[in-house]
Amino acid sequence: MPEPPGAVVVGGGLAGCEAAWQVARAGFEVVLYEMRPGTATEAHRTGLLAELVCSNSLKSVETTNAHGLLKEELRRLGSLLLAVAAENAVPAGKALAVDREGFARRATEIIESDRHIRLVRREVAELPDLQRTVCILASGPLTSARLHRSLDSLLGEHSLYFYDAISPIVSADSLDPDSCFAQGRWGHGDDYLNCPLDEELYRRFVAELVAADKVEARDFESARFFQGCLPVEEIAASGPLSLAYGPLKPVGLADPATGRRPFAVLQLRRENASGTMYNLVGCQTRLRQAEQRRVFGLIPALAQAAYLRYGSVHRNTFLNLPRVGSPVLEIAGKPNLLVAGQITGVEGYVESIGTGLLAGINAVRKLKGLGPAAPPRQTMLGALVAYVHGADPEGFQPMNANFGLLPPLDGPKTGRERRKEAFAARALEALDEFRDTCVRELFS
Ligand SMILES: Cc1cc2nc3c(=O)[nH]c(=O)nc-3n(C[C@H](O)[C@H](O)[C@H](O)COP(=O)(O)OP(=O)(O)OC[C@H]3O[C@@H](n4cnc5c(N)ncnc54)[C@H](O)[C@@H]3O)c2cc1C
Incomplete structure (x- = not known):
């Protein structure tokens, strides 16, 4: 336990390292728990902190790309891990890719040598006494089973998931309105857009789905599909009409x-x-992503669809923050418990770093007796955090950074590229103001 005032951070991954460093740079003491290498996860390969478990890319650097914009916001807010990523960048065109080992090694060195951070290599099975300390939970998508069980009993049923089965999300303005119709089943409203398939198209769609190139499940992921969230291609493979009687049923339309x-x-x-x-x-x-574009693109309304989030199915511990959260990145009724990283319901490396940074900032604000702060909705970080708190709790699924999260722009419609430039300019202006009014004072 840190000598008060201070914070405990659970998990030395991307979010936990970023959060711990933010608290430490404000001069507060931090105890950072990381269970590796003593207790392994199914995906990490080393005992290093901030290990990238899969790709070595942090995606685009262009601010007209949602991930590029988010990175620029985090850079302006003083992110540790983005600075470490820049130091360890390898050539990757318009993306920020890093030397994986150099990145994790440097982050580990910085955390280990910080005089305000005590790194404890131990699995946390229960959260610390929240009356006595601020805690940032950043144990990630592969949270250990023991901690998962104790979170379940702390937060209650239906608050924590260990699996996600995600459908693609597309932007509304990329759909062909002439090839779909708005209607609810049995005449109930017009909340859904419906893409009709005749028998010939349906049979072709099913055949292509079944034959398409797929991401292989890792050993630890292969086992348990819940019946309610079987991958669509598995349903299709179970019989030629299974989709027509299942997720693609036309009844009531x-x-x-x-x-x-x-x-x-x-x-x-x-x-x-x-x-x-x-x-x-x-x-x-x-x-695979290209296959999602190709196969779903057989359906005329989706032929030019812009994917804001691709579908996926994998093991992932995440909270139903719309149900149990309290802005900003807090748990309702537990004001000393902040959450960060993939466990908040964001998806992706940069999103995890971003929520780690914001949880760190808000831990500092708490320790200084200030109220929580959230970046404006016009920023990518603010929009992402608003989403994980404000989405419909029924069927809540993780979300990555994308322009569809941002409030619409005022003024006449322009082309897609011009719109992205306008989104980015508006976001960065709002971000600078947030930094100058809510963040800068914490570290001076
Ligand atoms: C298999 C897999 C592949 C992924 N690939 C990508 C990708 O290519 N690109 C991308 O953008 N995103 C990817 N993600 C999603 C996500 O961006 C990463 O998982 C990211 O590392 C999440 O950051 P985090 O800080 O929330 O969790 P992590 O980086 O996983 O950090 C959590 C840390 O907590 C530790 N921990 C867990 N339980 C305990 C405990 N009880 N006590 C102490 N320590 C504990 C873990 O050992 C880990 O070090 C992937 C996720 C998974 C599961």
């Missing part, structure tokens, strides 16, 4: 173009209140 029920229907459900993003209902998938 009539195509206004023909007045008849289509052979099958792929439904699109609004993903956010402003209607800028649509989710392909029931299409959780292991297809």
Whole structure:
């Protein structure tokens, strides 16, 4: 336990290292627990902190790309790990890719040598006494089973998941409106967009789904698909009509173009209140990203779809933050418990670093007796955090940075590239103001 005032951070991954360093740079004491190398996860290979478990890319550096914009925001907020990534960059065109070992080694050195951080190599089975200390939970998608069990009893049923089965999300403005129709089943409203398939297209779609190139499941992921979230290609493989009687069933729908029920229907459900993003209902998938574009692109409404998030299926511990969270990155009724990283329901390296940074900032604010702060919704970090707190708790699934999360722009419609430039300019202006009013004072 740190001598008060101070914080405990659970998990020395991307979010935990970033959060711990932010608290330490404000001069507070931190105890950082990391269970590796004594207790392994299924994906980490070393005992180094901030290990990248898969790709060595932190994605685009261009601010007209959602990940590039998020990185620029984090850089302006003083992110440790983005500085370490820049130091260890390898050539990768318009992406920031790093020397994986150099990156993790340097992050480990910095954390180990920080005079305010005590690194304890031990598995945490229960959270520390939250009356006595601020705690940042950053144990990641592969949170140990013992900690998972104790979080379950602390936070209650339906608050924590260990698996995600994600359907793709596409941007509303990339859909062909002439190839789909708005209608709810049995005449209930018009909340869904429906993409009709005739029998010939349906059979081709099923054949391509089954034959498509898929990401192989890792050993630890292969076992347990819940019946309710089987990958769409597995359902398709179980019989030629399984989709038509399952996620693509047309019952209760009539195509206004023909007045008849289509052979099958792929439904699109609004993903956010402003209607800028649509989710392909029931299409959780292991297809490779290019294959998702190709196979779902057979459906005319989706032929030019821009993917804001691709589908995936994998082991992932994450909280239902819309149900149990309290802005910002706190747990309702537990004001000393902050959460960071993939466990918050964000998805991705940079998103994990970003929530780590924000949890670190808010831990510092708590320790200084200040209220929590959130970046404005116009910023990518603010929009992401607003999403994981404000999404519909029913069927909540993780989210990565994307432009569909941002509030729409004012003014006349322009081309896609111009819009991205405008989103980025607005975000960075809002971010600078947030930094100058809520962050800078903490570290001076
Ligand atoms: C297999 C896999 C591959 C992924 N590939 C990518 C990718 O290519 N690109 C991408 O952008 N995102 C990827 N992600 C998603 C995500 O970005 C990474 O998992 C990221 O590392 C999450 O950061 P984090 O800090 O939340 O968790 P982590 O970086 O995993 O850090 C959590 C740390 O907590 C430790 N820990 C767990 N339980 C305990 C405990 N009880 N006590 C003490 N320590 C504990 C772990 O050992 C780990 O070091 C992947 C996720 C998985 C599971």
